[in-house]
Amino acid sequence: QKEVEQNSGPLSVPEGAIASLNCTYSDRVSQSFFWYRQYSGKSPELIMSIYSNGDKEDGRFTAQLNKASQYVSLLIRDSQPSDSATYLCAALGRGFQKLVFGTGTRLLVSP
């Protein structure tokens, strides 16, 4: 199993809907997780970090961490076409400081 896994997508949702992006992880990563948004041709932008079991909300974004099932999710409420991007899930490697990235999920929000 890869350390961090994501479905590559694309995930297509209509404008105004909730987009749900999922990521699973292995025992080889620690309990610190990050969601990055990357627009085409741009560098990744950190949008959420989560360290504890449960939900963390920031505006239209909610990150969810379930340690028992080893998955972390990002929900985007009221999706907008401007949310169309690739979303990268990352985890802090266990025992060291580097981030391990998933392959990213491409989100398409149609007007």
Added chain:
Amino acid sequence: SAVISQKPSRDICQRGTSLTIQCQVDSQVTMMFWYRQQPGQSLTLIATANQGSEATYESGFVIDKFPISRPNLTFSTLTVSNMSPEDSSIYLCSVEEGAGSSYNEQFFGPGTRLTVL
């Protein structure tokens, strides 16, 4: 978060030449990282650059090919040596904020898009 700049933003280079990429941060940071993102791929860590010590390279990356300097807490360079078309990629530097805490958030520079002919 810290403001990070990279130079050059893009370059087209000939096979066999070398390119040095600069990363400048507007505040002092302990840990800086260099990543590569090949077309359509996710990010791959090349090395970790801490001031005052040798860079730590990931498996598959060697100092002779990717020498790194870290002369102070706000600046680092990555050199891509003896380039081949396979080195065509986006090169990104990142910095970690919250060092010493549990946060370990990393923020990325704008990237350098390298094309090798």
